[in-house]
């Protein structure tokens with residue numbers, strides 16, 4: 001596994017692979033790698049001749065009062081895990097390498113970027129879009145792997161790649177969970193023991209709403225209100241809990257078949273997100 005910090009060296013290394021007709025898969029991350037990330041890397045390995053992973057805690061996707069400074073950075077362990085996966089290249093740029101001067105360019109995906117997480121984290125998805133755009137231009141992968149845990153991020157990046165005719169196929173990877181249902185996330189490390197015990201309630205609430213819809217419930221608002229109450233009673237501060245169309249994340253009507261239920265909630269100082277998606281017609 002080569003470890004590369006400079007954009008020029010990254011390009012010089014990948015260029016001959018592309019010239020030789022090798023298929024390149026790319027997994028962008030912010031590090032502190034867990035089994036969710038590793039699943040992305042394994043899927044990448046199955047799909048391509050060359051696997052490139054980046055670790056970059058991207059400052060421009062964090063709000064002023066968010067956890068950029070304290071975001072867990074575990075470079076040594078991350079490198080060992082990636083080495084064991086047999087990746088070809090780890091790109092580890094500094095902030096100065098990625099942003100040598102203040103950006104004059106904005107990459108904004110209208111609508112999708114300002115709803116749900118975008119409403120509580122203004123500018124977050126512009127920051128994600130611009131860094132993913134930059135990374136895609138540097139790596140020029142055939143396949144980009146993204147996790148379904150960040151469902152809105154996936155939708156935003158898919159829209160950007162479509163709108164800008166970027167020649168990369170996006171492959172999404174299902175959410176990897178702990179045995180009790182909690183979605184793996186680097187931010188789970190912030191949870192206290194008592195919060196960790198309650199955290200799986202998020203996934204339970206999502207599944208309860210999904211199962212009720214599958215069983216024929218039609219009062220979506222009542223379903224969400226009931227589960228929100230349960231979460232609030234357990235100490236969650238619910239940011240949003242919405243039943244949406246999985247195609248464009250707009251609020252679902254009863255006529256919509258392909259649904260995603262998305263939730264974001266704070267437990268103490270930790271903001272957790274999760275989702276479940278399903279099709280009514282196949283049930």
Ligand SMILES: Nc1ncnc2c1ncn2[C@@H]1O[C@H](COP(=O)(O)OP(=O)(O)OP(=O)(O)O)[C@@H](O)[C@H]1O
Pocket residue numbers: 028029030031035036037039040145146147148149150173174175176177183184185186187188
């Ligand atoms: N549990 C998971 N299952 C599958 N993919 C995941 C999981 N968690 C994260 N990913 C994916 O890994 C990629 C990198 O995500 P990131 O480094 O932000 O990890 P994270 O654990 O989601 O961190 P955070 O706590 O900041 O949300 C993203 O495409 C994300 O969707």
Ligand SMILES: CC(C)(CO)[C@@H](O)C(=O)[O-]
Pocket residue numbers: 028029030056058061128131132150153
């Ligand atoms: C896609 C990403 C690596 C961009 O910084 C980040 O948002 C993440 O880790 O999900």
Ligand code: BAL
Pocket residue numbers: 061062150153
């Ligand atoms: N996985 C999303 C990155 C973030 O929360 O900033």
